[in-house]
Amino acid sequence: MKIGVLISGRGSNLQALIDAAQVRGFPAEIALVISNIPGVYGIERAERAGIPTRVVDHKSFAGKAPFEDALHDELTTAGVELVCLAGFMRLLTEGFVSRWPDKIVNIHPSLLPSFKGLHTHERALEAGVRFGGCTVHFVRPAMDDGPIIVQAAVPILTNDTVDALTARVLAEEHRIYPLAVKLIAQGRTRVDGERVTIADAEAPAAALVNPQG
Numbered sequence: 001m002k003i004g005v006l007i008s009g010r011g012s013n014l015q016a017l018i019d020a021a022q023v024r025g026f027p028a029e030i031a032l033v034i035s036n037i038p039g040v041y042g043i044e045r046a047e048r049a050g051i052p053t054r055v056v057d058h059k060s061f062a063g064k065a066p067f068e069d070a071l072h073d074e075l076t077t078a079g080v081e082l083v084c085l086a087g088f089m090r091l092l093t094e095g096f097v098s099r100w101p102d103k104i105v106n107i108h109p110s111l112l113p114s115f116k117g118l119h120t121h122e123r124a125l126e127a128g129v130r131f132g133g134c135t136v137h138f139v140r141p142a143m144d145d146g147p148i149i150v151q152a153a154v155p156i157l158t159n160d161t162v163d164a165l166t167a168r169v170l171a172e173e174h175r176i177y178p179l180a181v182k183l184i185a186q187g188r189t190r191v192d193g194e195r196v197t198i199a200d201a202e203a204p205a206a207a208l209v210n211p212q213g
Helices: 012-021 041-048 064-077 094-099 120-127 162-185
Strands: 002-007 029-035 053-055 082-085 104-108 131-138 148-155 189-192 195-198 207-209
Touching: 002 012, 002 041, 002 064, 012 029, 012 041, 012 162, 029 041, 029 064, 041 053, 064 094, 082 162, 104 162, 120 131, 120 162, 131 162, 148 162, 148 195
Parallel strands: 002 029, 002 082, 029 053, 082 104
Antiparallel strands: 104 131, 131 148, 148 207, 189 195
């Protein structure tokens, strides 16, 4: 399966996908990396791996529609079958999402549906919850909304800090994003309403595959 990765920054989750795609037998390849911000480190990561890159600067367009048209054209020209958002800091409109039905996935640093939006770790610590984590989900037009594919839970420790929690969750992000892409590329995911069914699911340690098969 050919995937396209949309980024806005340093691309640590992009690197996790690059590393996974280089493993023999991984069922997906990265066909294109697009950044909406020029000069970000994620573009350098992709170029070092020999992956085609594009910069589609949202500031160069008169509104969201022409910007998203340009994204769509770049992705389709590259033969992309699955779009992966990896730190892409633009909300996609219903018009764009509808052109890629259940073909866009995102990773978010919380156990959705809790703590949508920004500053997830700060909010989790302030709320006193016992677990943080991360979620890979199919994208819907609403922010951080859509059927959940994989989650990983991370215990919140006594006297935890934002930086410490961020680092532990990020390590899990790098593990579960390639897992979710693998499940999709293998044809093992099916969206039933707002729930994902995974064929022959066996959750790895600490990953919550939702629901289990």
